[in-house]
Amino acid sequence: MPSTATASSRFSALHEELLAQVLSYASARDVEAMAVASKFVAHEVLPRFPIWKEIFLYRWEMLNFALHGVKEGEVTLEIAERVKKLFPSTCSESRMYQLLAHAVTPVPSYADVRATNRLRMASRMLHYVDTLGGAKRREVMDFAFSGRFLGGDRCVRSNVPFPTTFHVAVYARTLPNKQKTFVIGVTASGYYEISISKRPRQAADSVTGSRRYHGSDMTSVGIATSRFPLLDKQPGWDSHSIGYHGDDGRLFRRQSHGRPYAASFGPGDTIGCGVWRVPRAAESSVYFTNNGEPVPDGDRDIECDHIPWYPVVGLDSFDAIHINFGQEPFKFDDVVDMMFDECEGESALLATQLQWYTISESDAESSDDDSLDISESEDGEDMEVPYEMIEEHFERFEDDEWLPDPDPDGDEDYDGEEDMEGDVELETEEERDGAIGPRRIRRRRMTADAVVTTPNYEQFVSQVSSIFWVALSPFLPLQRLATKRIMTM
Structure with a gap:
């Protein structure tokens, strides 16, 4: 079997564009393995090609929107510039994307309509909520009540709650030239908006016999815990939620009697709701916006528990709801700067809450520590690379602590809801492909980033070589010479 140094030199002999193409098929762990095994990959390939940017994009879209x-x-x-300041001045952009990719965790990304429709007491006539626009389950941003009888109460919440600690966030913004961009930042807080529009329902009403048996049209917006019942309640009507109601502009804070709060709202309005976090003090507060403006000026921050809060929307009308978690620019655009400013001066706290602080500099393409390179010593013998370093690197990502707790409050009954975290039978192949619940995320993650337990470093390099062999197979007709070199390893 060829020496480690010989194997590494043969990888270096490949054209850098070919190596970049091969690495684009590899998992994050395999890319890091090659950065450790080959100085050429670490210093010449990774900094020049957006491999880590693509890995960040893949991980973000797999877990979020x-x-x-x-x-x-x-x-x-x-x-974001504020995030760049968290890294050493010598840190390359590629290295930043590498570290950010490891810090990606689930955040609210879509409306979990299924959680409402699957409840035991859900009735198609009284509570059924439809997705609009034919979106896949994990991409639902538009929805509306589609039952026959108004006057009841039903809610739709997000897929996961807002985290309580610092996390990576991505928000869409509009540049001065009117072009759209996505900005990556770090925040402990969260924010979302809903836009309400009138549906052409009048003609359908005459056919289906839809009618209201009491009350008036109303949409509400707020936050709720996992124990909040999604049927027969509006946000704020119990001890597990806080809500701002559109029919009368009242604020309901964990009780059925609200108080005057702000202007009423309805079709044509965009309403926002956010949670400010102060992780160092374990404090949280909720606030609302109305058409891009905080409301009201004298009562912007409403104290709430420092726990995971789900965004939740209450429905008692046929109006269409469009929910935005950052996929589109917010109407209250200043909130992005306000949230990203939270990380300033919090390096010590970030070190305990963001996973990138656990990643060794030896995994980076910017590392200048030659003792970590796989090369030959002056007398031609292979240099020893401690296996403990590799073992620590691979086992670092074994735990799944960052996955969201489906029931943060410890109530498995969900106040009458079914167990939403079990494996469910999905109706179509397309739906199965799109469904990644918390358990499915765990299985896919462990498949993509399986922990390597090599008994020695040469076997480790051999495994990496086999990965390259599989990735190169589509290019065999065009890269015979490169293929022969890999086959001889």
């Missing part, structure tokens, strides 16, 4: 237009080059993806 799609960044439409980035892959096609129609929309830019950039790192």
